[in-house]
Amino acid sequence: MAEGGPVANDDQVKVSVQAVGKVFTSKARRVEALAAIDLDVRDGEFLCLLGPSGCGKTTLLRIMAELESPSSGRIEMRHDDPDRPLSSVVFQDYSVFPWKTIMDNVVFPLLQNGYRRREAREVARHWLGQLDLAGFEKSFPDTVSGGMKQRVAIARALALRPELLLMDEPLAALDAQLRLLLQEKLLDLWQHNQNTVVFVTHSIDEALLLGDRIAVMSARPGRIDTVIDVPFARPRDPDEIRASPDFAALRDDIWHRLRRELQVS
Amino acid sequence: MTADLSQTRAPSAAATSKVIVPSARERDPRGYARRRRLLERGLAVGVPIALIALWQGLASAGVAESQYFPPPLEIASSWGELVSQGVYFESVLASVQRIALGYLFGTLAALVIGFAIGSSKLARSALEPTIAALYTVPKLAVLPLLLLVFGLGETSKILLVALTCFFVVLINTIDSVAGVSTKYTDVGRSCKASRWAVLWHITLPAALPQTLTGMRIASGMAVIVIVGAEFVAADTGLGFLVWNSWNLGVPEYMFVGIVSISLIGVIATALLRLVERLLTPWNR
Ligand SMILES: Nc1ncnc2c1ncn2[C@@H]1O[C@H](COP(=O)(O)OP(=O)(O)O)[C@@H](O)[C@H]1O
Ligand SMILES: [Mg+2]
Numbered sequence: 294m295a296e297g298g299p300v301a302n303d304d305q306v307k308v309s310v311q312a313v314g315k316v317f318t319s320k321a322r323r324v325e326a327l328a329a330i331d332l333d334v335r336d337g338e339f340l341c342l343l344g345p346s347g348c349g350k351t352t353l354l355r356i357m358a359e360l361e362s363p364s365s366g367r368i369e370m371r372h373d374d375p376d377r378p379l380s381s382v383v384f385q386d387y388s389v390f391p392w393k394t395i396m397d398n399v400v401f402p403l404l405q406n407g408y409r410r411r412e413a414r415e416v417a418r419h420w421l422g423q424l425d426l427a428g429f430e431k432s433f434p435d436t437v438s439g440g441m442k443q444r445v446a447i448a449r450a451l452a453l454r455p456e457l458l459l460m461d462e463p464l465a466a467l468d469a470q471l472r473l474l475l476q477e478k479l480l481d482l483w484q485h486n487q488n489t490v491v492f493v494t495h496s497i498d499e500a501l502l503l504g505d506r507i508a509v510m511s512a513r514p515g516r517i518d519t520v521i522d523v524p525f526a527r528p529r530d531p532d533e534i535r536a537s538p539d540f541a542a543l544r545d546d547i548w549h550r551l552r553r554e555l556q557v558s
Numbered sequence: 559m560t561a562d563l564s565q566t567r568a569p570s571a572a573a574t575s576k577v578i579v580p581s582a583r584e585r586d587p588r589g590y591a592r593r594r595r596l597l598e599r600g601l602a603v604g605v606p607i608a609l610i611a612l613w614q615g616l617a618s619a620g621v622a623e624s625q626y627f628p629p630p631l632e633i634a635s636s637w638g639e640l641v642s643q644g645v646y647f648e649s650v651l652a653s654v655q656r657i658a659l660g661y662l663f664g665t666l667a668a669l670v671i672g673f674a675i676g677s678s679k680l681a682r683s684a685l686e687p688t689i690a691a692l693y694t695v696p697k698l699a700v701l702p703l704l705l706l707v708f709g710l711g712e713t714s715k716i717l718l719v720a721l722t723c724f725f726v727v728l729i730n731t732i733d734s735v736a737g738v739s740t741k742y743t744d745v746g747r748s749c750k751a752s753r754w755a756v757l758w759h760i761t762l763p764a765a766l767p768q769t770l771t772g773m774r775i776a777s778g779m780a781v782i783v784i785v786g787a788e789f790v791a792a793d794t795g796l797g798f799l800v801w802n803s804w805n806l807g808v809p810e811y812m813f814v815g816i817v818s819i820s821l822i823g824v825i826a827t828a829l830l831r832l833v834e835r836l837l838t839p840w841n842r
Contacts, residue, residue: 358748359747359748360744360747360748378749378750380748381748381749382744382745382748384741384744384745386741388741388742388744388745390742390745390759390760390763391840392763392764392766392838392840393759393763393840401749401751401759402745402749402751404755405746405749405750405751405752405755406749406750433839433840434840435840435842453749
């Protein structure tokens with residue numbers, strides 16, 4: 294249905310996930326979270342990972358972030374610019390430090406990446422402004438709303454200007470209205486920054502609105518069921534896209550795939 | 559049927575209407591908060607004063623045996639006597655010095671060692687059973703051994719306080735460091751922070767509230783244990799004052815000592831609460 298897209302050749306591939314499997318073994322249980330994942334993330338694309346909860350989206354993202362080691366397979370990642378960090382992560386549960394002010398939350402990773410304090414504060418101020426957090430620099434996270442905390446987490450990851458931005462359901466905990474606003478914001482920010490994004494979500498609408506491609510995962514053990522090209526041209530206008538017939542058709546198609554998965558499991 | 563329905567719908571003569579309006583507290587939140595604070599402070603000071611007044615009343619009415627429970631006013635005048643003799647400040651100074659030195663040594667050592675053990679799973683497996691066993695030994699029971707090794711001087715008493723504080727702070731520090739959620743340390747790892755930066759910027763502040771609670775509990779235990787030590791192995795200090803007053807049969811002096819000891823405990827706790835407020839401003 295989509296333009297199909299040429300088969301990615303090597304210099305277009307940012308991350309190449311090859312037959313990656315992950316097994317968690319705790320005392321009595323053995324959970325196969327991922328089974329032989331094959332996935333190429335192209336340079337500069339916005340890739341959405343979509344799947345039912347528990348299918349291993351977070352696990353795959355954490356393996357890409359080197360927070361978890363794969364049990365089998367391999368991942369190749371291309372690091373182009375040594376002056377920029379390869380990746381940064383927006384975690385599913387915010388993970389904003391309650392003991393640091395909102396400003397210092399964003400400054401901390403910058404300081405760890407060789408910025409000097411003054412420079413770091415300037416960069417942090419810029420990104421906090423981008424996410425409409427100006428004026429809250431000195432507040433502690435527990436004194437602001439959940440939506441604002443999540444924006445702090447996003448600002449913290451964006452400020453590093455990573456080549457690869459890994460986002461784990463960054464908007465899941467927000468109410469519907471706020472979610473729409475932040476989707477538009479993210480779309481806007483990404484269109485201006487053009488880094489590669491892997492974006493985990495369980496919302497079909499969100500994946501269609503934001504993604505260049507959607508990797509649909511199947512339930513446990515997680516596998517890539519199919520990869521869908523999203524045909525909408527950029528820059529995207531969220532309202533226009535939501536109203537288009539293509540949107541409805543794709544949405545139906547993905548929904549039926551997911552429903553099959555849910556019935557199987 | 560229809561008659562019944564219409565009957566239930568009709569307002570009965572006994573019907574009242576309920577109106578919900580802002581309470582006095584909502585109409586003047588600042589004033590309410592101020593009055594509430596005044597009330598709380600007043601109670602904190604007033605209740606002890608009332609109890610002391612009651613004691614005075616009972617004593618002068620002859621209800622309480624004034625031989626064992628001298629009335630507060632008599633205790634106050636004995637207090638004055640002890641102060642003018644110079645005995646009082648000497649005793650307070652001796653006790654406070656032992657408490658402060660022992661507390662500092664014990665706590666500092668426990669903080670450093672606790673952080674090291676808490677951040678290593680292997681160290682915890684190796685040492686936690688031993689620490690738990692040593693923690694449960696009543697430290698006062700070790701005093702004879704300390705006296706044997708270090709003699710009757712200050713060292714044995716300071717060490718006793720240090721040991722007491724050490725284990726309380728150590729166990730709390732290990733617990734709090736080991737309990738720091740990986741969701742925070744993962745942030746550090748994901749932005750390639752050094753081990754040192756993770757420890758300083760993440761583990762330390764995350765563990766701080768519980769560690770400080772341990773330090774506050776330790777300060778109370780330091781006071782308890784030094785009094786016990788001064789009963790048997792000192793010729794200065796508030797514990798000695800109490801014990802010696804029993805020997806001399808002067809209950810008024812005994813009470814001066816007892817009240818002073820509890821005041822030191824109260825002050826130490828208040829100081830540590832202040833430290834908590836200053837060091838963990840995000841905890842409100
Ligand atoms: N640290 C872990 N230990 C054991 N099992 C885990 C761990 N992390 C995830 N799992 C299991 O792996 C599966 C996939 O989890 P996850 O990646 O969080 O899914 P998703 O993000 O898609 O909801 C789940 O069944 C989960 O219970
Ligand atoms: Mg998840």
